[in-house]
Amino acid sequence: MKVIDLRDLDLKGKRVLIREDLNVPISGGQVASDARIRAAVPTILYALEQGAQLMLMSHLGRPKEGVSIEEQPEVSLAPVVKHLAKLIDKKVRLVDDYLDGFEFGDEDLVLFENVRVNKGEKANDEALGKKLAALCDIFVMDAFGTAHRAQASTECVARFAPIACAGPLLISELTALEQALANPERPLVAIVGGSKVSTKLEVLDSLSSLVDHLIVGGGIANTFLAAAGNEVGISLYEKDLIDSAQALQNKVSVPIPLDVVTAKGFDKAETAETKAVSEVEKDDMILDLGPDSLAEINAVIKKAKTIIWNGPLGVFENEAFAGGTESLTREIANSSAFSIAGGGDTLAAIDKYEVGEQISYISTGGGAFLEFVEGKKLPAVSVLEERAK
Ligand code: 3PG
Ligand code: MG
Numbered sequence: 317m318k319v320i321d322l323r324d325l326d327l328k329g330k331r332v333l334i335r336e337d338l339n340v341p342i343s344g345g346q347v348a349s350d351a352r353i354r355a356a357v358p359t360i361l362y363a364l365e366q367g368a369q370l371m372l373m374s375h376l377g378r379p380k381e382g383v384s385i386e387e388q389p390e391v392s393l394a395p396v397v398k399h400l401a402k403l404i405d406k407k408v409r410l411v412d413d414y415l416d417g418f419e420f421g422d423e424d425l426v427l428f429e430n431v432r433v434n435k436g437e438k439a440n441d442e443a444l445g446k447k448l449a450a451l452c453d454i455f456v457m458d459a460f461g462t463a464h465r466a467q468a469s470t471e472c473v474a475r476f477a478p479i480a481c482a483g484p485l486l487i488s489e490l491t492a493l494e495q496a497l498a499n500p501e502r503p504l505v506a507i508v509g510g511s512k513v514s515t516k517l518e519v520l521d522s523l524s525s526l527v528d529h530l531i532v533g534g535g536i537a538n539t540f541l542a543a544a545g546n547e548v549g550i551s552l553y554e555k556d557l558i559d560s561a562q563a564l565q566n567k568v569s570v571p572i573p574l575d576v577v578t579a580k581g582f583d584k585a586e587t588a589e590t591k592a593v594s595e596v597e598k599d600d601m602i603l604d605l606g607p608d609s610l611a612e613i614n615a616v617i618k619k620a621k622t623i624i625w626n627g628p629l630g631v632f633e634n635e636a637f638a639g640g641t642e643s644l645t646r647e648i649a650n651s652s653a654f655s656i657a658g659g660g661d662t663l664a665a666i667d668k669y670e671v672g673e674q675i676s677y678i679s680t681g682g683g684a685f686l687e688f689v690e691g692k693k694l695p696a697v698s699v700l701e702e703r704a705k
Contacts, residue, residue: 445472
């Protein structure tokens, strides 16, 4: 990776526009988990200390394009601005109307309102990218979590900005993952949880040729259970992907759950029951793994020298179905293996069980982290390489 590093540039008096990934969970108008904001802070403070005239931009969620923020206030970055200002103790102004230029005031820095309401953002529209580029002297890509998206605020803007460089967070994410994956100490174990196989099938496939053990959880595990001929009742699983799950089983060892926690529905925690997979009934929903499955997983983790983790094992937001994810989180935290974790739910689990200090590397990326692990080129990084030539 050969890109221009922000820290090699003179920022004094320059209009610096940084793309961050401040896409954090918001609940009741408050930031519910600020891991991504905290990760962006060193870059922001660095640019301020260097005398930049600082502009930040980010997306939040997946809003409707071309619809004003007044009409969809739930995707406003207002709670993020408030949280960030407090964290860094600076005056931060949220600017809604910036595409055709705006005036700086007495604030220390500005944050542009959710870039995903701009028409053309998702399509990586050239006219939009050019407008963003025209706002700055230096464009900084620091949003590792969004680097797998070729969108106007991540890719096109970098093509047209006078200078396009990488920020410290992006660089440290890429370096850490590159090092961890280039020559991993073995056994190498990957844990992929979450709800759907389809969105993660490609990564499971790439991982199967990279890792020694593949552990699956959540809806993914249900699909593997069904592929092995088990009843999965009304559980979340993907019928169409049973063949793919079987094919994967032939490539790498994937332990199939032995027991599970079921309930008669997603919101029927009072009916929670731990049972062997052979006892799952037609009206059962599998919402977590049981103790025997966890013992099987823990035995694999105990032998691991490198661990890659993305996704929870069950519906851990609900205490009745949190046992699997808690056990996994603690086992990884206690392991002496080099552990890399990434993804929104994964970070939430790490936060919930307060084990952040015991994970070797925590990535701010979810999809980007997985695509990197798959060996895919991240488009927002490719354009920076192009611009460094
Ligand atoms: C994420 O949370 O995965 C990143 O912020 C990217 O968001 P997206 O998946 O909506 O593109
Ligand atoms: Mg995503």
